[in-house]
Amino acid sequence: MNETILLQCGELMRRGSSSFHKAFDGLPSPRREAVHVIYAFCRIIDDSVDEPENSPYTIHELRSMFLKLEEAEGHFIWPALRWLFSSFPQLSQEPFLLQMEGQLTDLTFTHYETMEQLESYCYLVAGTVGEMLLPVLRDDDNEEARSAGISLGMGMQLVNIIRDVGEDLRRGRRYLPLEVLQRNGYSEQELAQGEVNERFIAVLQELKTEALAYFRRGLDNVRTYPPQSGMAVELAAAFYAAILDAVAAQDYNVFHKRAYVSDEAKVLMFRRTAARYPLVH
Known part of the structure; x- marks a missing residue:
């Protein structure tokens, strides 16, 4: 695994939430790096809806590429996710898909x-x-x-x-x-x-x-x-x-x-x- 890719996820977490970064910084490796990857992907999902002009993908593109994760290329998040699922085989893809489903509701359901x-x-x-x-x-x-x-x-x-x-x-x-x-x-x-x-x-x-x-x-x-x-x-x-x-x-x-x-x-x-x-x- 290219260490630079995991460092990029950690940097995205540090910039996006210094609180979360500080809270999880004391974890041993590879737990710490796994948290960075999860945060980074959730951040990208969130940005695809809230700040689409700053996002590398639309929410629909993210979901499509995630469903074909083994083939996905073009951004550091894809090899990082492959590393995550291979390092923690007990981790399910289901909550990631539900997370994207939730963010999709922001596009159509805006008043509760x-x-x-x-x-x-x-x-x-x-x-x-x-x-x-x-x-x-x-x-x-x-x-x-x-x-x-x-x-x-x-x-x-x-x-x-x-x-x-x-x-x-x-x-x-x-x-x-x-x-x-x-x-x-x-x-x-x-x-x-x-x-x-x-x-x-x-x-x-x-x-x-x-x-x-x-x-x-x-x-x-x-x-x-x-x-x-x-x-x-x-x-x-x-x-x-x-x-x-x-x-x-x-x-x-x-x-x-x-x-x-x-x-x-x-x-x-x-x-x-x-x-x-x-x-x-």
């Missing part, structure tokens, strides 16, 4: 009515990532761990939705379910105008409660992972949960500001988490 619809979407675009990572992060096929991995991914997607309300509206999408808006007395007109008031804050807090519940379920069995993997999962969850605090710190103005977690805060979270994993270092 119910939490049930939103949760189905969160599973497809993010719960599946938990399923992809599971065979890479641990060596056994554990149904409880699979369920936890799905929950963690779905919680992270809810955080993304909270953080990116304004950005998504500018793309013509409303992930905040209409039933949640109505339950909290916040109108679609107010949303379109970017009004931050107590009713909007109540909408975000309802989704925040859901996200944190997914995180709790996602971390239920983290101690059954190999120590380096468990620490990586805890770090990823901590970094993402901290985005919710950053949203609150900027008074829930997610229309014009992108909430982010400072490097200093990440260092503190890293130290706190590492203290629970003394054998990792």
